[in-house]
Amino acid sequence: MENLEDKIIQADSLDILEKVRVELFGKKGLLAAEFVKLKDIPGPEKKAFAEGLNKNKVALQKIFDNRYEVLKSEEIEKMLKEEAIDVSLYDALTKKGSLHPVTETMDKIIDYFVALNFAVESGPMVEDDFHNFEALNLPRYHPARDMQDTFYFNDGGLLRTHTSPVQIRTMLECKPPIRMIAPGSVFRRDYDLTHTPMFHQVEGLVVDEKGKISFANLKSILIDFLHTMFGEVDVRFRPSFFPFTEPSAEVDISCIFCEGKGCRVCSHTGWLEVLGCGIVDSNVFEAVGYEDVGGYAFGLGVERFAMLIHQIPDLRSLFEGDIRLLEQFR
Ligand code: DAH
Numbered sequence: 595m596e597n598l599e600d601k602i603i604q605a606d607s608l609d610i611l612e613k614v615r616v617e618l619f620g621k622k623g624l625l626a627a628e629f630v631k632l633k634d635i636p637g638p639e640k641k642a643f644a645e646g647l648n649k650n651k652v653a654l655q656k657i658f659d660n661r662y663e664v665l666k667s668e669e670i671e672k673m674l675k676e677e678a679i680d681v682s683l684y685d686a687l688t689k690k691g692s693l694h695p696v697t698e699t700m701d702k703i704i705d706y707f708v709a710l711n712f713a714v715e716s717g718p719m720v721e722d723d724f725h726n727f728e729a730l731n732l733p734r735y736h737p738a739r740d741m742q743d744t745f746y747f748n749d750g751g752l753l754r755t756h757t758s759p760v761q762i763r764t765m766l767e768c769k770p771p772i773r774m775i776a777p778g779s780v781f782r783r784d785y786d787l788t789h790t791p792m793f794h795q796v797e798g799l800v801v802d803e804k805g806k807i808s809f810a811n812l813k814s815i816l817i818d819f820l821h822t823m824f825g826e827v828d829v830r831f832r833p834s835f836f837p838f839t840e841p842s843a844e845v846d847i848s849c850i851f852c853e854g855k856g857c858r859v860c861s862h863t864g865w866l867e868v869l870g871c872g873i874v875d876s877n878v879f880e881a882v883g884y885e886d887v888g889g890y891a892f893g894l895g896v897e898r899f900a901m902l903i904h905q906i907p908d909l910r911s912l913f914e915g916d917i918r919l920l921e922q923f924r
C-alpha cells in the first residue's frame with residue numbers, strides 16, 4: 595500500500611500520473627488483481643479482507659485526486675508563463691501604413707491656404723440646380739453646362755459637379771469679407787485615363803469691399819501656391835472662360851517632366867494646365883445679394899496635382915484599392 599502511494603506521489607507529470615492511474619485503478623490494474631484474490635479467501639475472513647481493500651482503494655483515490663490537482667495547476671501555470679505575449683514588444687516587421695496620395699496632396703493644399711488665414715468650408719455632395727449652376731451664372735440652357743456631365747436624381751437633385759456651389763452657400767450664410775477654400779469630392783459622368791466619376795477639388799474664394807481685390811492679388815497668391823506644390827516651375831496665366839468669373843484664366847506650369855522642352859505628358863507644349871481662376875462675375879454676387887464687393891475665385895483638381903507630383907499614369911488606379919499602389923507611397 596505504501597509502495598502504491600509512493601508511485602502516485604512521485605509522478606511528476608500528468609502523463610506519468612495517467613500511466614500510474616492505469617497501473618493501479620485500471621481493469622487489469624493492481625487493485626483489480628487484489629479483488630480477484632477475494633474468491634480464494636475463506637468465508638470468515640472474506641468480509642474483513644474486502645473492507646480493507648475498499649478502504650485502501652478510497653484512500654489511494656484521494657491521494658491520486660490531490661496529486662492530479664497539483665500537477666494540473668502546475669501545468670496551467672507553466673502554460674501561462676510560456677505562452678504569454680508581451681504586447682508592448684516592438685516588432686520591427688510590422689508595416690507602417692501610409693496616406694493615400696490624394697489625401698496627402700489634399701492635406702498639403704489645405705495646409706498652404708490655412709496658413710494664409712483661409713477658412714475651410716464644406717457643403718453637401720447632393721446639390722440642387724440653384725447652387726451648382728444657376729447662382730454661378732450658369733442658367734438653364736447655358737451651353738457651358740455641357741462642360742460638365744452631371745449625375746441627376748429623379749427629383750431634380752444632382753451630385754455636385756464642382757466645389758464651386760460651396761462659394762454660393764458660404765456667401766449666402768456669411769457677410770463679406772470672405773476668405774475661404776472648399777475641399778471635397780465632386781462627381782461627373784467621365785471615365786478614362788485622366789478622369790474618374792468621383793474626384794476631388796479645392797475651390798477658393800476671396801471677397802472684400804469693391805476695389806480692394808485685384809487680379810494681381812490672385813496672381814501672386816496662385817504663383818506662390820504653385821511653387822509650394824511643384825517647386826521652381828514657370829507659371830503662366832492664359833485667358834479663358836468660366837461663367838462664374840470675368841475675366842477668367844487657366845493657369846499652366848512649365849512641364850515638370852521635360853522642364854518645358856516638350857514631351858508626351860505635356861503634349862509637346864512644354865506646359866501643364868493645373869487650375870482655373872478669375873475675378874468673380876458680378877452676376878454671382880447679384881445671385882447671393884452682395885453689393886459693392888469684389889473678389890477672386892479659383893478651382894483645382896486634387897487628383898491632377900497628385901498625378902503630376904507622383905507621376906501616376908492612370909488616374910483610375912488611385913481608386914482601385916490595390917494595396918500595391920499605396921505601398922509605393924510609404
Ligand atoms: N468650377 C470649375 C470646374 O469645376 C473650376 C473653377 C474654375 C473654379 C475657375 C473657380 C474658378 O472658382 O474661378 O471646372
